[in-house]
Amino acid sequence: MSDSHELAVRLIGELTRRRLTIAVAESLTGGLVVAELVSVPGASAVVRGAVVAYATELKTSLLGVDADLLAERSPIDPEVARQMAEGVRQRLGHDGAPADIGLATTGVAGPDTQDGHPVGEVWIGVAFGGAVTAHGLRLKGDRASIRSASVSESLARVLELLPE
Amino acid sequence: MSDSHELAVRLIGELTRRRLTIAVAESLTGGLVVAELVSVPGASAVVRGAVVAYATELKTSLLGVDADLLAERSPIDPEVARQMAEGVRQRLGHDGAPADIGLATTGVAGPDTQDGHPVGEVWIGVAFGGAVTAHGLRLKGDRASIRSASVSESLARVLELLPE
Numbered sequence: 635m636s637d638s639h640e641l642a643v644r645l646i647g648e649l650t651r652r653r654l655t656i657a658v659a660e661s662l663t664g665g666l667v668v669a670e671l672v673s674v675p676g677a678s679a680v681v682r683g684a685v686v687a688y689a690t691e692l693k694t695s696l697l698g699v700d701a702d703l704l705a706e707r708s709p710i711d712p713e714v715a716r717q718m719a720e721g722v723r724q725r726l727g728h729d730g731a732p733a734d735i736g737l738a739t740t741g742v743a744g745p746d747t748q749d750g751h752p753v754g755e756v757w758i759g760v761a762f763g764g765a766v767t768a769h770g771l772r773l774k775g776d777r778a779s780i781r782s783a784s785v786s787e788s789l790a791r792v793l794e795l796l797p798e
Numbered sequence: 799m800s801d802s803h804e805l806a807v808r809l810i811g812e813l814t815r816r817r818l819t820i821a822v823a824e825s826l827t828g829g830l831v832v833a834e835l836v837s838v839p840g841a842s843a844v845v846r847g848a849v850v851a852y853a854t855e856l857k858t859s860l861l862g863v864d865a866d867l868l869a870e871r872s873p874i875d876p877e878v879a880r881q882m883a884e885g886v887r888q889r890l891g892h893d894g895a896p897a898d899i900g901l902a903t904t905g906v907a908g909p910d911t912q913d914g915h916p917v918g919e920v921w922i923g924v925a926f927g928g929a930v931t932a933h934g935l936r937l938k939g940d941r942a943s944i945r946s947a948s949v950s951e952s953l954a955r956v957l958e959l960l961p962e
Binding site: 658660663664665666667668669671672673675677678681682683684685686687688689691692695696725726728745777778781 | 822824827828829830831832833835836837839841842845846847848849850851852853855856859860889890892909941942945
């Protein structure tokens with residue numbers, strides 16, 4: 635059982651116990667975060683779904699990320715991660731209310747640098763309650779290991795933020 | 799290398815050669831289809847992104863699936879798969895045009911039956927050119943193997959449809 639699967643099992647358990655829902659916006663992880671969450675039986679009670687905004691302009695059209703911000707700073711940016719997290723929480727809510735938690739990933743999986751940002755630069759955004767935070771990572775390894783570590787780190791960041 | 803990874807490598811190669819784009823709408827596969835596609839280097843030239851509409855009402859709000867159809871027939875239905883495929887192609891396009899291919903999955907991964915449909919009943923929708931088709935599967939196995947087989951089958955269905 636992988637590290638990220640263990641984290642997903644813990645997170646689904648904690649969300650279920652607290653009756654909190656989660657929605658995910660993914661760029662470099664390309665669906666791996668939501669796939670890991672949905673692999674846990676019972677996930678349907680807490681996982682709303684995800685937007686994989688792989689093409690840059692979809693971050694604006696599907697998630698509401700500021701187009702000027704994307705043009706000025708590129709998608710590899712903490713504020714982009716925050717806007718993705720808040721955007722997916724709003725758009726994948728239920729009964730007119732946002733999802734309780736929005737989780738977002740953006741970064742460079744490689745093999746090439748992107749917009750001047752190095753391979754392994756990753757930003758994770760988490761929207762929960764009144765706060766929207768961004769967490770920066772500098773990962774090493776190939777495309778698969780950078781994506782895999784990004785999944786584990788993003789699930790860990792949400793678990794950290796949950797109150798006791 | 800898994801069967802689905804080999805299929806993803808072939809599909810990204812074929813789409814790149816033909817300059818065709820693809821967008822994915824996932825329910826029971828929960829992000830695994832797009833994650834497999836994006837695992838292939840060079841995917842960013844042809845993969846637009848994906849909507850993981852895990853909660854039923856998101857199939858309407860994010861993909862435009864008819865709400866009455868969902869209520870009457872449940873999400874486990876060939877017409878739902880077709881509307882998901884057409885909806886994601888329209889919504890994840892570029893420069894005002896739809897993506898060239900829309901691929902959708904909906905079905906029952908288990909462990910429980912859903913809306914009277916048995917575990918392993920899966921529908922794959924493919925929108926390409928003027929046609930939107932649905933392919934039914936009856937899969938056996940546990941949650942993970944049903945999802946994994948659904949990924950392989952969905953990639954295979956797109957490969958089959960590409961003209962020589």
